[in-house]
Amino acid sequence: MARLLRFLEGYLRIFVRGTKADRFLNLCALKGIFLWNVEKTEDGMLLNLRWKQFFLIRPLVRKTRVRVAIRKRIGLPFFLPKFLGRLPFFAGAVTVTVLWICSAGFLWNVEFAGNQKVTKDQLWDFLENRQIKIGMPLKELALSELEKELMREFPDVTWTSITVKGTKLVVSVKERDVPKKEEKIRHVGMELISPSEGRVVSMIVRSGVPKVKIGEKVQKDQVLLSGMVPIMGDDGTVREWMEVDADGDVMIERTRIYEDSLSKTYLKKALTGREKKTTYLMMGGKSLFQKEKNTYYRENVMRRDMTPDVLSRFGIPLRVLEVTCQEWLPVLCVRDEEEGRAILEKKIASFLGSLEEKGIQIIDKNVKIDSEGDFWLLSAEIQTIEKAELFRDPRNMIDEEDD
Amino acid sequence: MDKDRKRNAKIKKPYDSFLSASLKIPADVLSGEIKLTLVGNRQALLENYQGLSEYDGKCVTFQGKRMKITVEGEKLRLDYYGSSETLLRGRIRAIRFEETERGT
Numbered sequence: 001m002a003r004l005l006r007f008l009e010g011y012l013r014i015f016v017r018g019t020k021a022d023r024f025l026n027l028c029a030l031k032g033i034f035l036w037n038v039e040k041t042e043d044g045m046l047l048n049l050r051w052k053q054f055f056l057i058r059p060l061v062r063k064t065r066v067r068v069a070i071r072k073r074i075g076l077p078f079f080l081p082k083f084l085g086r087l088p089f090f091a092g093a094v095t096v097t098v099l100w101i102c103s104a105g106f107l108w109n110v111e112f113a114g115n116q117k118v119t120k121d122q123l124w125d126f127l128e129n130r131q132i133k134i135g136m137p138l139k140e141l142a143l144s145e146l147e148k149e150l151m152r153e154f155p156d157v158t159w160t161s162i163t164v165k166g167t168k169l170v171v172s173v174k175e176r177d178v179p180k181k182e183e184k185i186r187h188v189g190m191e192l193i194s195p196s197e198g199r200v201v202s203m204i205v206r207s208g209v210p211k212v213k214i215g216e217k218v219q220k221d222q223v224l225l226s227g228m229v230p231i232m233g234d235d236g237t238v239r240e241w242m243e244v245d246a247d248g249d250v251m252i253e254r255t256r257i258y259e260d261s262l263s264k265t266y267l268k269k270a271l272t273g274r275e276k277k278t279t280y281l282m283m284g285g286k287s288l289f290q291k292e293k294n295t296y297y298r299e300n301v302m303r304r305d306m307t308p309d310v311l312s313r314f315g316i317p318l319r320v321l322e323v324t325c326q327e328w329l330p331v332l333c334v335r336d337e338e339e340g341r342a343i344l345e346k347k348i349a350s351f352l353g354s355l356e357e358k359g360i361q362i363i364d365k366n367v368k369i370d371s372e373g374d375f376w377l378l379s380a381e382i383q384t385i386e387k388a389e390l391f392r393d394p395r396n397m398i399d400e401e402d403d
Numbered sequence: 404m405d406k407d408r409k410r411n412a413k414i415k416k417p418y419d420s421f422l423s424a425s426l427k428i429p430a431d432v433l434s435g436e437i438k439l440t441l442v443g444n445r446q447a448l449l450e451n452y453q454g455l456s457e458y459d460g461k462c463v464t465f466q467g468k469r470m471k472i473t474v475e476g477e478k479l480r481l482d483y484y485g486s487s488e489t490l491l492r493g494r495i496r497a498i499r500f501e502e503t504e505r506g507t
Contacts, residue, residue, distance in 0.1 A: 021458075022455050022456060022457060022458050025455050025458070025484060026454035026455055028484075029454070029484060029485055029486040030486055032486060034483065034484075034485055035481070035483065035484040035485075036481075036482060036483035036484065037480070037481075037482065037483075038458075038480065038481035038483075038484050039460075039480050039481075040458060040459050040460040040479070040480075045458070047481075047484075
């Protein structure tokens with residue numbers, strides 16, 4: 001503390017030389033001149049004194065006939081004039097400080113954590129739809145409201161936390177591990193119908209009245225299980241109809257047709273070898289010094305984030321982006337039969353895989369690949385056994401008929 | 404011998420020490436003797452001295468009311484020097500006391 005006060009007041013380091021230097025010290029003490037850091041050197045002594053008291057030592061110097069020389073001027077009164085002499089620097093420092101303090105109240109960065117299914121772009125769109133943008137004042141953020149809206153907007157998000165860390169908005173989410181089952185809207189009295197033309201191969205009825213038999217051919221939208229159960233009277237007539245939820249496993253054998261085509265010629269992007277790398281300094285999604293523009297007429301653009309860690313760590317909203325443009329030219333290529341077949345077989349395999357994923361049993365398939373003009377044509381007949389899962393409300397049908 | 408007797412007669416008896424002892428007042432208050440406080444052999448605080456009579460890096464002599472105190476050592480430095488108090492720092496090797504006539 002004393003050091004700080006001395007610095008603020010300003011002091012001198014002086015050199016005293018003479019035969020009566022000791023006496024000079026005593027006289028200074030008697031006059032109330034405070035001395036400190038008194039050190040003996042080979043030819044004199046060095047000591048500190050307040051710069052205002054320096055003017056008081058003149059008579060003592062004369063009296064003791066010592067020689068005094070100032071070695072150093074230390075403290076604010078000596079430092080400040082030098083500093084003020086560099087006014088632009090001083091103004092710059094003040095401006096930077098003021099800007100820094102002012103910018104601390106704004107949002108400069110957004111970070112997303114924990115999202116896998118919900119993409120960053122989706123979250124960005126969500127924020128932008130709620131007028132949350134880079135550069136907005138932090139006090140305008142309603143975080144708890146935002147959390148609730150995010151939960152509503154994305155059903156797969158089971159937990160969310162939106163916090164402000166410095167000037168950064170951190171959106172943390174946790175997603176559902178098990179996909180949410182789609183709830184089937186089923187009402188009492190609904191009937192199970194056939195999704196397509198086919199043949200019933202097996203049937204397990206849990207509730208409702210079966211309208212078809214095993215082995216029977218069915219048409220599309222034909223009722224398989226009815227939700228209206230007749231309650232018979234003693235005389236054999238229907239006394240009343242009881243509405244139940246038609247439920248059962250009705251397996252239908254059907255034929256699926258899959259057709260695809262592939263051109264024998266195609267345009268290939270052939271790189272010419274010419275490429276250009278440009279580095280942009282980005283702020284809030286916009287380039288600061290130069291605008292992004294197309295370098296070549298046809299080009300592949302690759303963007304690479306080269307932002308140093310230190311910028312994102314301190315929440316500085318600057319990004320360094322390296323953009324590589326590669327020129328390409330379209331070249332007409334011809335596929336041979338082997339290549340064409342391989343591509344089409346891959347496509348049909350992918351289609352069959354998607355059927356199996358849905359729980360559809362494939363019992364037979366007949367795939368043909370033919371050449372016709374400039375195309376390879378694929379046609380496949382796939383025999384499948386699949387479960388009827390389509391429900392219909394018969395009352396709606398009646399309403400429609402009435403209309 | 405006569406000269407020594409005359410000289411000893413000039414040295415006044417320390418009545419103030421007797422007084423301070425009987426009144427139970429700290430001795431340095433009444434007598435005005437140099438008060439020396441040592442912190443190990445690195446630091447010495449001196450109070451109630453009259454002045455500095457000799458100072459170099461290896462020896463510092465303070466003049467008191469009735470005695471001179473000489474502090475010997477290495478790299479002796481006055482941390483601060485005021486009219487009634489000073490702090491001496493350095494490696495203190497020895498302290499010598501030398502009784503003098505009053506005021507000399």
